[in-house]
Amino acid sequence: MSTTPVSSAKPGASQARSKTAGRQETIWTVALAALLVVLLAYFYLAVPDFRSLGTSGVLALCEQFLFTGLIALGEAVVVLAGEIDLSTGAMSSLSGILMASLWQQGLNIWLATVLALFAAALGGALNGFLVTRFNVSSLLVTLGTQFIFGSVATAVGGNTPPYNFPRSFVTLVGTGTVGPVPDQLLVFAVVAVAAWLLVARTRYGRSLVLIGYNRAASRYSGIDVRRSLLWAFVASGLLAGMAGIFVSGYYNAARDDIGDSLLLPAITVVVLGGVDIFGGRGRMSGVILATFLLGFLTQGLLIRGDSSLTATMVTGVVLVLCLVLKVALDHRAWAQLRELLRHRVSGMGELRAGRGA
Numbered sequence: 001m002s003t004t005p006v007s008s009a010k011p012g013a014s015q016a017r018s019k020t021a022g023r024q025e026t027i028w029t030v031a032l033a034a035l036l037v038v039l040l041a042y043f044y045l046a047v048p049d050f051r052s053l054g055t056s057g058v059l060a061l062c063e064q065f066l067f068t069g070l071i072a073l074g075e076a077v078v079v080l081a082g083e084i085d086l087s088t089g090a091m092s093s094l095s096g097i098l099m100a101s102l103w104q105q106g107l108n109i110w111l112a113t114v115l116a117l118f119a120a121a122l123g124g125a126l127n128g129f130l131v132t133r134f135n136v137s138s139l140l141v142t143l144g145t146q147f148i149f150g151s152v153a154t155a156v157g158g159n160t161p162p163y164n165f166p167r168s169f170v171t172l173v174g175t176g177t178v179g180p181v182p183d184q185l186l187v188f189a190v191v192a193v194a195a196w197l198l199v200a201r202t203r204y205g206r207s208l209v210l211i212g213y214n215r216a217a218s219r220y221s222g223i224d225v226r227r228s229l230l231w232a233f234v235a236s237g238l239l240a241g242m243a244g245i246f247v248s249g250y251y252n253a254a255r256d257d258i259g260d261s262l263l264l265p266a267i268t269v270v271v272l273g274g275v276d277i278f279g280g281r282g283r284m285s286g287v288i289l290a291t292f293l294l295g296f297l298t299q300g301l302l303i304r305g306d307s308s309l310t311a312t313m314v315t316g317v318v319l320v321l322c323l324v325l326k327v328a329l330d331h332r333a334w335a336q337l338r339e340l341l342r343h344r345v346s347g348m349g350e351l352r353a354g355r356g357a
Contacts, residue, residue, distance in 0.1 A: 025274055025281065025282065025283050025286070028274040028286060029274060029283060029285055029286045029289065032272070032273070032274070032286055032289040032290060032293055033289055035293055036289060036292055036293045036296070039293065039296055039297060039300070040058075040296060042300075043296070043300040043303070043304070047300065047303060047304045049303050049304070050300060050303050050304070053303075055180055056177075056180035059180055059181055059182060059185065060177075060182060061295070061296065061299045062182055062184065062185045062188075062292075062295065063174075063175065063182050063184050063185075063250055064295065064298075064299055065265075065291065065294070065295030065298065065299065066184045066185060066188045066246065066291070066295070067092070067184075067243035067244075067246040067247050067250075067262065068243070068262055068265045068266050068269060068291065068294075068295065069188055069192070069269065069287075069288070069291030069292075069295070070188065070191060070239045070240075070242050070243040070246065071088045071089070071092065071239060071240050071243045071262055071263075071266035072265075072266040072267075072269035072270050072273070072287055072290070072291055073191065073192060073195045073239055073284065073287060073288075074088065074235050074236035074237070074238065074239030074240055075088060075236060075266050075267060075270050076195075076199075076270045076273065076275050076282065076284060076287045077195070077198075077199065077208065077232045077235050077236060078138070078232050078233060078235075078236045079212075079270055079275050079276075079277065079279060079282070080199065080208050080209055080212050080232075080275060080279055080280070080281075080282055081208045081209075081211045081212045081228065081229055081232050081279055082211060082212035082213075082215065082278065082279025082280065083131065083138035083229065083232070083233075083279070084138050084139055084142065084267075085124075085127060085138065085142045085233060085236045085237075085240075086139065086142040086143050086146050086263065087123070087127060087142040087143075087145040087146040087149055087237075087240075088236060088237075088239075088240035088243075088259070088262070088263060088266060089146070089240075089259035089260055089261075089262045089263035089266075090145075090146045090147070090148075090149035090150040090153065090259060090260075091120055091123050091124070091149050091237055091240040091241060091244070091259065092240045092241065092243045092244035092247065092258065092259030092262055093149070093150060093153040093244060093255070093256050093257060093258050093259040093260070094119070094120070094123070094149045094150070094152055094153040094156070094241075094244070095116045095117065095119065095120045095240070095241035095242075095243075095244035095245060096116070096244035096245060096247060096248035096254040096255070096258055096259075097153045097156050097157045097161060097244075097254045097255070097256055097258075098112075098115070098116040098119055098153075098156060099112045099113050099115075099116035099244075099245055099248065099254065100112075100157075100161065100162035100163075100165070100248060100253075100254035101156050101157065101162060101254075102115060102116070103162065103165065104162040109165060109166050109168075109169045110169070113169075113173075113245055116241060116244075116245065117238060117241045117242060117245070119241070120237045120238055120240060120241020120242075120244070121234050121237050121238040121241070122237070123145070123149060123237045123241075124233040124234040124235065124236050124237020124238060124240075125230065125233065125234050125237070126145065127141055127142055127145055127233040127236075127237065128229055128230035128231070128232065128233030128234060129230065130145075131229060131233065132225075132226040132229050132230055133226075138233075150256070150257075150260075153256040154256040156256075157254065157255065157256040161253065161254050161255050161256065162253070162254050163252060163253035163254070164252060164253075165248070165249065165252055169249060170249050170252050171183070172249070173187070173245055173246050173248075173249030173250075174246075174249030174250040174251075174252065175249075175250060184246060184250070187246075191239070191242070192284070192288045195284050195287075196284040196285060196288070198284075199283075199284045200283070200284065200285075204228065204231070207223045207228050208228060208232060209280055209281070209282075210223065210280070211223065211225055211228055211229065211279070211280075212276070212278070212279025212280035212281075213279065213280025213281065214280070240259070243259070243262065244258065244259055247259070247262075264312075264315060264316070264319070265294060265298075265315055267319065268290075268294060268315050268316075268318055268319040268322070269287060269290045269291050269294055270282075270287060270290075271319055271322045271323060271326070272286075272290040272293065272294060272318060272319075272322050273286035273287035273288070273289065273290035273291075274286035274287075274290075274326075275287060276326065277323065277326070294315065294318065297314065297318075298311045298314070298315065301314060
């Protein structure tokens with residue numbers, strides 16, 4: 001294991017780079033907050049139907065996208081460590097279906113919810129175990145488990161997935177409010193603050209960032225990389241499962257494909273929030289702001305009369321623009337991109353040479 005990047009780096013240069021990265025993250029977060037204000041002002045002034053919603057109506061729109069924010073918070077924890085989890089959408093579907101099926105079999109709805117969340121955490125642990133134990137790319141592992149979780153959800157749900165849950169359940173995780181504030185928004189606020197504290201104020205959170213920035217340096221520093229990554233995937237699975245419960249409660253029904261449309265928006269929120277897709281940089285505060293920015297953008301377009309296809313296309317455009325902008329502003333990302341391309345070109349050259357021989 002080479003430790004050259006750690007030993008050869010000058011302390012002054014390292015501190016300067018750290019301060020520069022911190023300033024960039026602060027600027028990005030402030031820009032997101034400003035964009036959110038501008039976006040809401042535009043829809044309020046230019047879209048009469050949006051203006052007619054009032055404060056309570058605008059807050060109620062959060063129920064349409066907060067489950068995406070939950071997935072994004074878990075995804076951000078994994079991405080900060082330099083990995084990715086593509087199974088979160090399928091995990092959401094599985095969690096909702098499992099909860100509903102257990103309730104349909106006669107189990108108390110809240111106990112069924114706890115068991116479904118436990119199963120989601122186990123699914124995340126499976127991802128983490130496969131990635132860390134066998135040193136397999138998380139992209140490939142979670143792509144495979146995505147199909148596994150989705151297939152299990154389809155098998156458990158059957159031809160007639162459960163619906164019409166108890167009123168107390170639907171009220172708390174679905175459409176209930178405390179005054180004008182949706183219950184979902186209150187729960188999301190608690191989870192978001194917990195995620196922010198985990199990453200920004202704990203030793204574990206700092207270790208995740210170091211793992212994503214320089215895995216060799218993190219091992220040299222005595223960090224248990226395998227255990228840290230395992231718990232990151234557990235957190236991702238648990239929050240994806242919670243999102244599936246939220247979606248099922250909101251629609252008062254569980255479906256085996258309910259999470260299929262959540263993965264792309266969640267990854268977009270992570271990137272839009274300023275988390276480096278290569279890991280090692282980013283703030284949970286940016287992810288939280290990006291949840292509301294992308295959510296209100298999508299809902300505002302729909303209220304304005306645009307189709308859902310247009311809203312989905314805008315999500316993809318935002319994702320691409322954020323990736324391009326982040327790479328353009330980040331010299332480290334450029335270096336990693338060049339290194340990746342160099343390895344790809346070198347590998348193709350060796351393959352051609354082998355064929356010629």
